[in-house]
Amino acid sequence: MGGHDELAERLRARGLRMTNQRQQILDAVRALGHATPEQVSDAVPDVDVTTVYRTLELFEDLGLVRHTHLGHGAPSFRPADDQHVHVICHFCGRVVDVPADLVDALSGRLLAERDFTVDRSHFTVFGRCADCAAAGVAVLHASSPAHPAAHRGAQPEQMRGARR
């Protein structure tokens, strides 16, 4: 997939420099598949968080990584060549990767009807996975929410302060 020093090449082509930190960050994103800046930072303890932010942004400019919003607010970065669509369960937070051609039909319709070109690499679908459905988690569109607070505990979107 990604060449050894494809990174070095792309950087030099722009008059930029190859560094240890950059290699580590790119490796981390590739190893993690998709990760928030914080997760990347955790994976690369020797590199300052600031550098992680700056580098992820740079990589996006270089076309090496792309980011998506996987619920909550934290953007999630992943290798640009990852041709998956993310399918996320609101309830258990599981992220499933589905082949990108899943969106081709929808993509075609939007292009035909609205002249809109869908960016497949920035695509996320939310919903409820089989397990959570089986577990009988509250239905999303309940007209009279039974245990609105109940399912909140399992909602990854709400896990803001649950880090350290």
Next chain:
Amino acid sequence: MGGHDELAERLRARGLRMTNQRQQILDAVRALGHATPEQVSDAVPDVDVTTVYRTLELFEDLGLVRHTHLGHGAPSFRPADDQHVHVICHFCGRVVDVPADLVDALSGRLLAERDFTVDRSHFTVFGRCADCAAAGVAVLHASSPAHPAAHRGAQPEQMRGARR
């Protein structure tokens, strides 16, 4: 659409209270269609931001509003009965509402193939609109990005500090 004091009802059913602020915030979300906490707050100057955050969360519990992530980090809230799918242009930031049945095909496939129930109300599609395509904004998957910095200026995802 939404009944006059449907709000009061839902609140009382939970032992909660009807207030002026709550009515204003709900009205604002409905008027705006979709808005970030900040935008809601701007629309309701007499109400403290804290109350806006707390109330939006409450409304989501009550099933009155839903939120989605429209790029960047700020969540966007909108009436729960809004049956639209958001289609967003990365380049100009325009948000187009498309009938929710757009996702039915995709939704059906995920259900059949993965046993996954898509939440249509929490659905966002990113890409490039006709205008930006015509304007010749850099292509997303360019292998050798020509003006990577150029399109950044127009990218709403990057407009973090451009508020006041």
Next chain:
DNA sequence: ATCGATGCAAAGTTTTTGCAATGCT
């Protein structure tokens, strides 16, 4: 009179910016 809701102030998180020191090329 209760007990929930609000506003204000303060703290917590996440992300950005400035600048001197460091290290590719």
Next chain:
DNA sequence: AGCATTGCAAAAACTTTGCATCGAT
């Protein structure tokens, strides 16, 4: 040596929490 890159510190932006006061029921 020259200039991009890094780390550290500080600032900025966004969201949450604590608490006394206010207000709906």
